[in-house]
Amino acid sequence: MFNLKAELGGARRGTLRTAHGDIETPFFMPIATKGAVKYLDNSDFKQLGNQILLSNAYHLYLRPGIEKLNSFGHLHKLMNWQKPILTDSGGFQVFSLARLRKLTDDGVVFNSHIDGKETFFTPELSMEIQDAIGSDIRMCFDYFPGYPADYDVAKKSVYLTTAWALRCKQWHDMVMQKRSKSVRSLLFGIVQGSSYKDLRKSSAQQLLAVDFDGYAIGGLAVGEPPEIMYEVLDNVVPELPTNKPRYLMGVGQPEQVLEAVKRGVDMFDCVLPTRNARHGQVYIRTQQDGLVAQDLSEIYYEKITIKGAIHDLSELALDPFCECYTCASGYSRAYIRHLFTIDDPLAKKLTSIHNLSFYVQMMAEIREAIDYA
């Protein structure tokens, strides 16, 4: 399933096999939260060279819902996207977005943030939703304790996360064993434990005992300083098996992605490229010959504000050295600034394409650097 092909220091280069094709690692996933990446469609993803999309169980549970997903034939068909999809379990949204009513060892009662409808969300329900979505990589329903978290709360999050991971694994195994191997999904456990070394270690060990297809590191990129993030990685990664992919959820800024790659992480997702794009924040490479240092020591980039008056008459592409659709098609900074000024949606489309391309290209350069070494 995961084939490790090369290493450079702690950084890894591999291939992850899924029911919808192989993915070269390390990779970055654009976020199609509700089954769409705002402003972009499949031809844009194709041009980007994007390998996989991430979608979200909580949002798709609310709309269109399990029944419609099952009737229609899963998300790949609905989105018209035939490459891999990873789904988040809904855990993070239940604890951050929904109106939480009650937490028990069995699951969580919440009210929908859309219409207030009450749901008893359980590990089994999360699995059922992800199965209706038909995602290739699925995440266990985990308990995110918030940040910062007291030791006791963090400890409870590890306990519940493991208990729920077991139930997810049982549900998943039971369903998948009836299906042919080629269409089976992968199931990942999520390491919790906040910033506490012993809890993180214990969480990892407990999940390893259950045995998953991959391991995610959750509860990061939630407001903690980068040093804490890196410290957690330094503590957790050595606990994880080398023959399974590692996924750092919700991270992050380009330099954080690089730091995590150097610590042995293989998979990433983050709202930053698209969210920044929609606010006119654009990533620009500062070295003509690439974003990433050959030896993975640095990422050469800066972030510019395209809404600034300085770009008023600029004939430059967003990034003259970028080969994305936006930059290669002749759109000037002056025009994109004008589009932001008149609040035309085309502004956000063009910058979203560029910023996602920046991340996809960065990952391609990281893979090249590891291959080359």
Next chain:
Amino acid sequence: MFNLKAELGGARRGTLRTAHGDIETPFFMPIATKGAVKYLDNSDFKQLGNQILLSNAYHLYLRPGIEKLNSFGHLHKLMNWQKPILTDSGGFQVFSLARLRKLTDDGVVFNSHIDGKETFFTPELSMEIQDAIGSDIRMCFDYFPGYPADYDVAKKSVYLTTAWALRCKQWHDMVMQKRSKSVRSLLFGIVQGSSYKDLRKSSAQQLLAVDFDGYAIGGLAVGEPPEIMYEVLDNVVPELPTNKPRYLMGVGQPEQVLEAVKRGVDMFDCVLPTRNARHGQVYIRTQQDGLVAQDLSEIYYEKITIKGAIHDLSELALDPFCECYTCASGYSRAYIRHLFTIDDPLAKKLTSIHNLSFYVQMMAEIREAIDYA
């Protein structure tokens, strides 16, 4: 400049030569009011087979303004669009959108609808703005009397429209005679006169005496019943020379476009396809072998509401017989409905592409039908 090639009843088939290339008539212009067609970009226009865009002097005067347009090098360069552009004079917006302060024979004082800034808008200023835009086809600054209009008001609109048309013509001739023929823009006069036959006739005759490159029929599609619109066409078109293109401004629904073509109109623009698209109203052909009857007797289409629950599980393309990007790429009605439900901008992009394609395709079929006859 205008080469009339074939006729079918009153309908005409021709080629209009502009500084940015030839346009086959009759044709429809998507509206890039402020220098962008919401959600769409040049690769979408290319796929559509779109020949020309329409933009607006009033909006581009406010943002980015004459100075920036001149400094940057005109709208074709700003938009990265190398085919023809037609500009409206700003007249309609000054009388409908801006806060009007004072109307004199010399021009109009208005306050910007954005920041309240006061401008004295004159025929010369309209020409100057359109020259900064660098449009291929320019419209004279006209006086739109509103609808319905009393006879006296309509009469005044004809008088002012002619007086201003003369001033536009003088400005345009003076500027263009210094430029080589290949880059000269075309200038169109606009026939006003509301629903009054004698005023429409008089307006047309006065403008003909000034001699323009083409003639527009203004003040229609502003709430009048279609019969009034057709009656005005029946009255005005016979007054216009056969060797000049005729432009029915702001029209309209597909059957109105067909009716106008049959009455000898060559050029159209309308917000309907894109506005309807953004509200989930989609044009669907009802005959597999085409939209337009070979003899121009009928247009076979209906309009469906893609937000309707009936499309919930529909695997159909918006229009299974359509070859536009949206329909040919495998996007289902179920998915587009889902995108509207979650309010994702991709919904509006996909339906806008389809509806514009419907209009562009309808015009292509109309041209074919006339050629074929």
